Amino acid sequence: MNWVFLGVAGIIAFLSLYPSFFLLYGSFTDAPLGVPGHFTLNNYIQAYSDPEAYRLILTSFIFGIGASGLSVILALTLAWITIRTNAPFRKLFELTAIVPNIMPPILISISWVLLLNPNNGLINAILMQWFGLESGLFNIYSIPGLIFVEGLILTPLAFLIIAAAMKSMDPALEESAKTLGSGEFGVATRITFPLMRPAVLAAGTLNFVRAVESFDTPAIIALPARIEVFTTKIWREALGSFPTNHNLAATYGVGILVIALVFVYLYRRFTSQVESFSTVTGKGFRPHQIDLGGWRTLASAVAFILLTLMVILPFMVLLLMSVLPYYHVPTWETWKNLTLDNFRYIADNDRVYRAFGNSLFLAIVGASLCMLLASLTSYITVRTKIAARGLLEGLVFIPWAFPGTALALGLLWAYVDFPIPVYATIWIIMIAYVTRFLPYGLRAVSSTIIQIHRELEEASIVCGAGFLATFRRILIPMMRPGVVAGWIILATIFMREFSASLFLYSPGSEPLGPLLYFLYLDGMRGRVAAIGLVISLISIILIAIAQRLSRWDTK
């Protein structure tokens, strides 16, 4: 047992501390990547004595708070309608609220650029025609535009957290309020929403961190709009311009890491409350359903509008984009020129082919490795009484907070001279994925471990099985629902990961995320859309296979 613990602790320590150390190293040295240098503070002086740095910190905060705030409001509305009310089609809405998870965020951003750019965004074009306007009403290339799109992208995650809390809420308090004469809406505003506060704060802080560290939406919207946030600055310094300055990029990386650490710490404090809340589920009650009466249809309409924004519009634009020979505002002429060339390109082009292969490999092998590590880790932290297990929890804290871009920079510095040739191979990307997303796997698996009764393990050990045999034959099968759920989330994220991959890939190991971005930069939007649709399809297939396998021998 002890050596398993040591092994797991060693791996996690290595995964999280090694790149952290090298990120710091990069920020304190004066030589480019791969060249030995001297200690210097100049990077920090250069980065943080520049007044622009404070503007970009401020902009990052406005962006993060705006996007996470919007996502929480949307998620709360959607969760309330689908879980607590009797609005028609609510089950369908609940299901589709998580669909955007399979669509690469970068494609959602691109779709919104095509819908809302000031000159010929489809929505702007239609409004201009209808109302005879001179110029477009909306401008996606702005801070509100950036917040709007990122908010939509982050909503599914907030929905998952908030919906789970809402489902497990104790109805007794609401019932007391009702008995005391409150109306339905009084109960909602005075009891339900305050009770949801821990979940809302948890979703809010997590999404704040995700927004601040994301590069998908900023790459598509902020860069052309001259809006500078942390990630665009890192991109500009590390890759975007010539001559590059990896040291300065690492310095900004340290900045974003510090911000993320603070907020993830807050998030963990909020979630510890959420989790103590959710244990109530064991009692087997159901929150009562609110009869909206005549407002039922309105509630469904609101949910439908939200889903149109999150799923239907971006999807329609992608579909349209994928069959146009070159992208333009469609006219009647357009329908004659529709083409499948963009899909043919996927089959013909070996760069695309290779990227699909790389991403599938990363998704399947990466998600499996990550879930194995997550299962062992969460078993040790939840089940065993090893004194140092708190240390393990502390170590997992770093990946929680590691922004993809900062992690990638740390890994570049860490592996450029590493004795095992990992640099510029697919394995450096794999290491980044497993490190960065280990917490997602942990979250999925810990909740199932708590529920497994200890007697089963004890029986196995009494019958002479060692720890590994027990783990493999008793625990893994029992943990299967959590493992599969985690695997699905990870595999779909890995299929399209972008922020870390962009810094780490080499042309031979290029996954789909960077490929999509480069094709977009090269103006090949039709191809981007076609590939995006195929990625979504593959994600759905992966989910179906995983779910089938998980039920394999329970049939």
Next chain:
Amino acid sequence: MSKKWTRLSVFAAAFFFVASQAWGQDAKLVAAAKKEGKVVVYGSLESDTVGTIKKAFQKKTGIEMEYWRASATKVMDRAMGEYRAGKPLFDIILTNDNPMQIMLKEGIFAKYNSPSAADFPKDAIDPNLGPRYRNVIVGVVYNKNVIKPADAPKSLEDLISPKYKGKLVMPDPTQHTTTTQWVASLFKLMGKEKADKYIRDLAAMKPILVESLLPAAERVTTGETPIAITYVKYVFIFGQKGAPLDYVRLGKMMGDGHYLGLNNKAPHPNGGKAFIDYFLDDESMNIMAKMGEFVNRKGVYPPLPDADKIQFVEMLDLDKKGFAEKKKEYSKLFLKYSSASP
């Protein structure tokens, strides 16, 4: 008569000897290249053009080829990064003059005298980089559906007229090296004083800034921003797909040469050489011209209207330090960040 025949037969023998030598070398090289498995090329030439050349190359030689396309800036950065780290994965770099010169100075190229170089004009051959196989010409391209030809700008000076505000797109001169050079070379067209003022006025137009010249043109095709500073060849390339583009017939434009070089630590050196031989050969040059490129062959023009009338001056070459300085200078002019909308 007999003298003539003797001369002719000597000539014929010599020709066949040279030809057989060339073919012999070629065959040996190709065989060695095949043993290496493949050739890896990083470059900024458009993927579709390289895709066609690649098919022809594979058909002729049977050698597998991998191509990674990115902007000249990214190609240079990646190549130098890999090389510095001692792990270069590429055999060939294929991009603009200036980045090629910088990489040459960094010492990443091997000298290779390709037999195919003989077909290029003498003045188009760089002693270190070999033939300047094509020129790229930066001009002003616009969307005819959005801007009527009569309303289109007629000169570079017209571009900064208020009526085009919000309609202009160009690559980010602080990020994209060719555009840095273009801005830095404007003095060659209009004199220093006028150029300095022009650059400030151009920046004040707040053009949409994109990654490189291709996405600039692409935004013109969509009509999103109807006027771009970009390669004029895109008028033909996107025109083929039905996009309504034209270019402004400027008196003089700015151009840049393109070269290809062999990595001196190439993982597949023979494959690299075989690729250079094929790439500089007639077949591939003709493919490129047909696809819209201005190749350096007498009388061969791309199928672009008035292509033969285009005149251009060469852009200024900058070194690493020069780029760093210009990046700083242009950041102040072009990247005034706003916390609100641009």
